[in-house]
Amino acid sequence: MFEVEIKVPADVDAVRERLREAGAERVDARRQRDAYYDAPHRDFAETDEALRVRRETPLPSGISPADAADEAEGPDPGSNAPPTAPETTKITYKGPLLDEGSKTRAEHETEVADPEAAAGILSGLGFEPAATVEKRREFWAYDGFTVTLDAVDGLGEFVEIERGVAEEGAIEAVRDDALDALDRLGLDGAEQVRTSYLGLLLAEDDADASDDG
Template sequence: MYEVEVKVRADHEAVRERIGARNVRFRETVTQEDTYYDAPQRSFADTDEALRIRRETTIETGNRHGSGADESSQGNGGEEGKGDGRDNLDGRDGRNGDERIVLTYKGPLVDSQSKTRREAETGVEDADELRDVLSALGFAPAATVRKERSVYTGTDAGDDGDDGDGGDGGDGGNGDDSHDGEYTVVLDRVEGIGEFVEVELEAPENRIDTARERVYGMLRDLGLDPNAQVRTSYLELCLDAEGTEA
């Protein structure tokens, strides 16, 4: 399975106003600390691969409220959100303060028009033990990226009989063009480099082009321009901001 993703710089307040009118629901706000590793046998910077350990902590969840422009990752802003929200994400019970550790491998970019990559990840119980394993195998920590992320999920405007007024660029809404037809929309505030919005959709290799067009359509629904996408990773952007080579 491939992660078809497009990322743009965007003002979060403006995007939240558009989210409130779309078929998109607030799921949770989390903090993420991503530690990236160098491999002993090859340079991930040269091969365009990545291996990271993510420590994620829940700040706010959508189990008592759904999406809406009033959602905020700060304090009680989300309590006035609208919609029916979900109370479970990836098997978690969604309690504030919950923490999980995830090991992720990302392959090279496979598409010149998006940030589409092969991705594999698994949950880990003990981050310290995992770091010891990686160290014993010759993997060394290279850099750490910290961010706050608000997560939304949704479908095409037309999937639920909506008027589809934002459908230019995405004729989707058929539901069978991707793995499960559901988008992930994330609002990221990344330490040192600012605010971004990512729209993601999982798809098999033979559906990458279709999924990309659907992602473009969702970005347009949110008032964002797919042509302004940033294909550089957060890791590279942070290293550039620090004047450090990957």
């Protein structure tokens, strides 16, 4: 499976309104905590690969700061609000970028029942935690694509549009369709960021370290 993806910086509130006007459907919202790992046998920064363990919980009210704060505090003990859905965990491998005009990669992902056991397995094999990315995401279905509205701790707001394809030969056509869909949402694909959130955060950390020095 190949994930054809384009990411651009954006005001997520404005894009949300455009999605609603276009008849798009919000299908989910989640808080995600992504722990990335370094490999003992090769340098993922050089090979452009990634190994990630993602723990996520639902955000029923969406990703606005006020709603996210309320959900972090939990429901009022005296309320009749339903209990928070359980956390889920997935482990994901992402291969190197395959396309110069998008963030397309080969991707393999599966859910794991016990995140602590998964972390123990990786540690036992010599994989070491590298960095953690935390974000709030809304998922929208729009014109055959998944559009995500992202609020990323330490980085700001972004919009991603993506679709999975089974054959590498389909990447270019799907990428062009994604650029057209972004244009209809008032976004400029020429502003896309091909660096991962992990890479952006590590670059921020390096810049901060240089300033401190």
